[in-house]
Amino acid sequence: MLCSSLPPLFFFLLIPSVLSFPLFSSDNLTLYGDAFFSHKAITLTTHQPTCSSSSIGRAFFIYPLRFLDPQTNSTASFFSRFSFSILSSPSCPSGEGLAFLIASSTHFPALSMGLPQPSPNSTSFLAVEFDTNFDPSLGDINDNHVALDVNSASSFASVDAFSRGIDLKSGKLITAWVEYRHAIKMLSVWLAYSSTRPSTPILVSQIDLSERLEDFMHVGFTASNGKGSSDYLVHHWQFTTFGHDSRSMDVIDEGDCFLCYEGDSTDFGHGSNMRVNERKKKIKEMALGLGGLTAFVVSVLAAMIVVCVFLTRKKGVVRKNMEQRQSCGTQTSKVPTRLSLSEIKSATMGFNRDRLVGEGASAKVYKGYLPFGGDVAVKRFQRQKDLNCLHNPFATEFATMVGYLRHKNLVQLKGWCCEGKELVLVYEFLPNGSLNKVLHRNFNSSMVLSWRQRENIVLGVAAALIYLHEECERQIIHRDVKSCNIMLDADFNAKLGDFGLAEVYEHSCSRREATIPAGTMGYLAPEYVYSGVPTVKSDVYSFGVVVLEVGSGRKPVEDDGSVVVDYVWSLWEKGKLIEGADPRLMGKYDAVDMERMLLVGLLCVHPDQSKRPTVREAARMLNKEAALPLLPPVKPRLRIRPISPQTHHVLGDCLNTDEPPYFTPRSHFY
The missing domain is CATH 2.60.120.200 (Jelly Rolls)
Structure with a gap:
């Protein structure tokens, strides 16, 4: 004493x-x-x-x-x-x-x-x-x-x-x-x-x-x-x-x-x-x-x-x-439950490979069953001996998921386990898997996502991002918005997940620090790749790629190296935007609504982040609650000029002299 x-x-x-x-x-x-x-x-x-x-x-x-x-x-x-x-x-x-x-x-x-x-x-x-x-x-x-x-x-x-x-x-x-x-x-x-x-x-x-x-x-x-x-x-x-x-x-x-x-x-x-x-x-x-x-x-x-x-x-x-109190810092009684490793192993049959439903760079996902929770998705994180615990996906995802309130378009964290060398997060199980698998798998025409389902998915993802960007007391930038991280429930409603790269800020004006750009190529905004500074507009760019992906049915980067953003921009320049619609829909969509979706996608992937709408504005356009702004006739050429030396680098393949250059500090990420 x-x-x-x-x-x-x-x-x-x-x-x-x-x-x-x-x-x-x-x-x-x-x-x-x-x-x-x-x-x-x-x-x-x-x-x-x-x-x-x-x-x-x-x-x-x-x-x-x-x-x-x-x-x-x-x-x-x-x-x-x-x-x-x-x-x-x-x-x-x-x-x-x-x-x-x-x-x-x-x-x-x-x-x-x-x-x-x-x-x-x-x-x-x-x-x-x-x-x-x-x-x-x-x-x-x-x-x-x-x-x-x-x-x-x-x-x-x-x-x-x-x-x-x-x-x-x-x-x-x-x-x-x-x-x-x-x-x-x-x-x-x-x-x-x-x-x-x-x-x-x-x-x-x-x-x-x-x-x-x-x-x-x-x-x-x-x-x-x-x-x-x-x-x-x-x-x-x-x-x-x-x-x-x-x-x-x-x-x-x-x-x-x-x-x-x-x-x-x-x-x-x-x-x-x-x-x-x-x-x-x-x-x-x-x-x-x-x-x-x-x-x-x-x-x-x-x-x-x-x-x-x-x-x-x-x-x-x-x-x-x-x-009704939607505050990121407030947690109701519906908090995740800590589970024992024996419960996790029992739920997944000892992490049986037959239960494996997904695998990423830092974790594997298994389908499991808990007597008190039914079917669940068990995310088992890989343990690395030299992993810095202050900056690892498990710590980031756990802290972010447990720190904000529930939202119908976010995958819900049910429990967690940290025992011995095992780090595990337990989520609700969504039977239709990821949007990526549903959208790009070789389906018969009867199994293709319908136009209404696609509209609902895009609006669901938008609702999740609006919540994270604007409605939380501490703004959350996801940094990894992509079709692999969008899960679909039994009714094909979209739920955004995987917060292993998320950044949490005290308020929208918080100073962003440069980081190593993280995410998936094809979804990354050009200014984020260059500067390493994540913003809501870098999330908007990723969301725009998802919108184009859903409308066109194309991958962000196809096997032949073609990029969906460049593909849809080229159709816009030719005045043939409607030809970007997914051919597997076989014309079963409203042409005006399809063009609107592709246009909103192009607005969100505008090379100049200042010209991109917020996700809320994009959702209002998709819902026909706001008019579409005019797009330039050709894809703008983005100039990224470093402070020193007095040179500049150019991203893009078309030049529009009416577009102002984009300024950002030079970093070693370029």
Whole structure:
């Protein structure tokens, strides 16, 4: 146990730091406001003479901990486990709630739950709140929810605790686990009445805390009663930070990658400090055990029956409102389930080759069956010894898929497995496979995709991209939109999948960094190939290739080397665009609609990205809700001019002097 004689300098190093308080001591903690030690726990608030008398209390560890490395701008990953109970007064409304708090200061004006009040020089903070008061002005969903707050009392993400069978005001001992993994920029919260961590978190939010936290932060708890009256007790607390220097901590391990953990272990890096701590600190949770207090809890439970009846009636409305909140950082109770390797092997008959339905550069996909989930697609990632876990397809895809809400045109993640050397994602199974196989397989005429099916597929992909580009709180650029990654369900509805290359941005104006261009030739925008900077317009180009592919039935790059983009442009220049229609349709399509689809495809693959529409604008054109802009009579010639030296390179095979040159910094990708 850490004590007050420990030098503060110890906590200024960005190395693993472990705090564990099974028995709280004044040597380790500083209490503020109404907080006090009682019954081998911290009581943060006190009962007041009247229900309108406010009580606020806080408890912080005595030293600040270092969370941010200013040289690398990377935040330490951390894990916290604590148990608490909330005892409400039968004669007063419930208090505002309790929050696990990481703050840059311990002295600040307070708002709800004693959280810092925003101001020009306000305290930076991160809070996981256990809210027992419904305050519409703060965007609360009900009076029994778990939420994430970042520098604001208005929640960044929230979820109804009732949906997981947890009543925060029941008086029962509740255990919470809070975990942030910087490698995948994801914060997760688990909640249970027992001391065993559930397989599925109650709240998952994708967030980069390096932009939110300061170098040194204080860690602790805060609670307040507001106009109610409740006792907020913290019984046990464990907190651990993990730094990023792999020389002092083996955090990038072949069996970990900041994603794997066994049972309730918090040994992310397999370091000896954590193993010793786990063996020493696994103790039995303390019961309240006092006769008078037990009677009080019973009376509270009786009073809560009336409240539960009321909340049950409201539950359907709350859930409906939650489903309508389309925010990438918010995760509802429909989060992926962690599966054991034995369950995965049983589902796929030991990864039997007869179950193999797809294979890519980084993973193989098997058809599987789960007793509780039916048919599923099991994506088994290849493990490479020298793979950088911070930039691998499994970590990227898992973080992206679990970080945003469900959408009918996105392939849904059902579960995942990270055990030993196996990295597996489990998706819903879509019986008609990929668009690529359906579109380009040698079919009889009776098995060719109909015109209506093709229109529906293109609009489905558009809906998915509109959601990712515009409707998410954090914009997602897919970077690998192609027919192989578009799956078809039993009714041939399109669902976009494979987020192994996806880039997530805090907002649409975020600065894009140059990367190695990734994707498939034939689908890559010319400026992206040249600069290595992905944008929504590079996704639009890939979408345009898919549109041309669906309309013409041709591959992006045919076996003879001909490119579908050049082929359709040549037909446009000759005034014979309709001849680009897939001959296997045998004329069973509306000629005007077919020309419209091919024209929209050409607009999306315009060499100059500034001339391309957004996916939303393209969808409106396809739906005849917007007019088609005029295309130039010949394919524009794109000039890409580097800053230095004073030369320029030309892409394309036709020159139109009316078109301005396209400027971009030179890179080694050209």
